[in-house]
Amino acid sequence: MKKYDIAVVGAGPVGSTFARYVADNGLNVVMVEKKREIGIPLQCAGLLGQKIKEINVLPDEYVLNQVRGAYIHSPSNNMMKVGKENVQAYVIDRVGYDKYLANLAVDSGAELLMNHKVIHSDLNGCIETKETKIQADIIVGADGHSSTLSNNFNEKPRSFMAAQYLIETDIPVFDLENVHLHVDDLISPGFLWTIPLTSSTARIGLFADMNYTELNNVLAKLMATEPMFKNARIIQKYQGYIPKYDPKKKIVDEKTILLGDAASQVKPTTGGGLLIGFECAKIAAECATKAVEMEDISYLKEYENQISKRFRNELRVQIEVQKIFESMNNQDLDEMFTKLKQGNAEELISKYGDMDTQSTLIKEMIKNGLLFSIVPKLLTRRIMGLWK
Template identity: 45%
Template sequence: MTNYDIIVVGGGPIGSTYAYKMAKLGYDVALFDMKNRIGQPLQCAGLVSTNIDDTKNLPREFISNEVRGANLISPNKTTIHVEKDNTVAYVLDRVLYDKYLFDRAINAGVDAHIGTMVDDVDINNTTLRIGNAYHRAKLIAVACGPNSKTSKKMNPNLDEDSFMAIQYTIQTDNPSTEFVDVSVREELLPGFLWKIPVSSNQSRIGLFTKNSYGGATKLLDNELSLNDEIIQKHYGIIPRFNINKKIVQNNTILLGDTASQVKPTTGGGIISGFNCTEIAKNNSNKMLESGDNSYLENYEREYHERYDEEFRTQHNVQNIMENMTEDDFNYMFNQLNEYDVDKIISEYGDMDNQIPLLKQLIKTGIIFKLLPKIGVRRLKNIWKSL
């Protein structure tokens, strides 16, 4: 049996970052990932807000493009154009970026094993089984994505809902590289379609949905123009946020998508995941120094203190979207355009922190113009979560 201070399961950006941080503190860290190539296949849209700069975790060489706004498009093509003077989001080369984060962990001294399937995490004994081999640690961190067996062990009675995501990288002509297109389709709700410009002649077009793979693929194919050439196809799973999910048990913790630390309205989780690695690092260090695993419970509590208000509000918005029709969206977009909501979104909109925008829509009274489609009860749910 091999012994470590910390074992990390999952070599994606969150697992690699946590492993790196703990190794930098001087701990003996092992990292296991089932993939043979880190970062491949791509399983992310690769769009992240400039708030990632605050994490000090992104070298600029992995930024493929910078955008400063979006076109929000209703089913009948009514468009709300949102833009800011400065860059609001980066389009990342996620394959190279993920590999950089993994290699950084190795260079910090992490004992990394790729192409290695973890068969079981023994939460009671803080032990990992791989085939007939066992590895023991003082702490295990699981960051292997939404389909984690360990997460299901911790949450046996919780319905761990998820969305399917499909994305194509396409060769296409982009008249502008500064704006992302976000389109609503009733078949996808509460998901949506996106088109993200990577360069003047390349884009990522994708969607996420609860519905069937076949129907979603057909819808995505219909969004392609005659001259668009598919370079790559990518598929993945996005976890659905669940505030009741337990992420600590004994000396085992969950991180990132495995902990459903994702924005409910978009499924994005890299910034929240990085922030949670910092919370986990601080409390893991205290736990290992003192031998008191109550510090791991502090990790769970501090995560909820930081994100519950925002994620609960986004979750209520997501529930409203899920029950709307295309006619509802067409009505709402027309109302929002009539009251120049594009200017409000441009000033108060933030990909990661959506509460300030919702508060402004309430303050100006614009949100009450949408009552015929939102409904009083649903509006009260949003109000209570602010």
């Protein structure tokens, strides 16, 4: 049986980032990945908030486009335009980026076992693939939304299903600087996205509590009704799962910790998991390094505490926002858009909005009374209570 300080199950972007950090700290680490090729198939819209540059490395060669704002469409196509002067988000080559992050971890000294599916794990630091057995001081479950390791101490996780197309048009129709987001009660709390890669190619997709056929029907309807998709061709279809954020999920048990999608570390409103996953990877690496160096796994509990301290409030606000959207039918959504536009929300969202952190904007909407005008008083009070 091979022995390591740390074994990471899953060489996705979050697992690889964690492995790089602990390898840089001088620990003996192995990544165990079931795929033959990192990052394939693509399961991402690849939209990362500009804070990514502070949170992780992102070389320019993986940036396909830079976005400054968004057109947000109501069900009856009432539209709000929000944005800023400077770049708000990067559209990335996610497959290339995943490979890059895994290579960085290897360059830092992590061992990578490809084509090794973990079929058994226990809480004492032992994992098994068909080919090998590994013993480690700490096991990190970075094995995605249906994590095998999570099953050792959590109930089966719940996820949204997502579908996405890469589409191409004959003539340039896409505004490169803006994404389009569509809301509709059929897919709430999910939404539809159109993310331009070039002026004639885009990723269009959605996540919702639906099956794959239903998701495809929604995309087909969007393509048939939106003028910019007239004569667009589907180049490729993708599908995937987005974990439902679960505040009660246990992310540490004995020698095991969960990270990234496996820990349901996703933003409830956007389904985005990369930025939050990378931040969690950094915190996890610091705690895991201490635990190995001090030969005391009680330091792993620090990971849980620090994550909770860092994200609890923001995620609670986002859950409330998600609940508001879930409770609204299309008429409510349309009325909300009208009120928001009347209340000058485009300016407010442009000033305080951030795709990864919504609590700042919500606070401002409470301050100027706009939130009271669009959601019942009871809900507003509950949201205000989150800051007490």
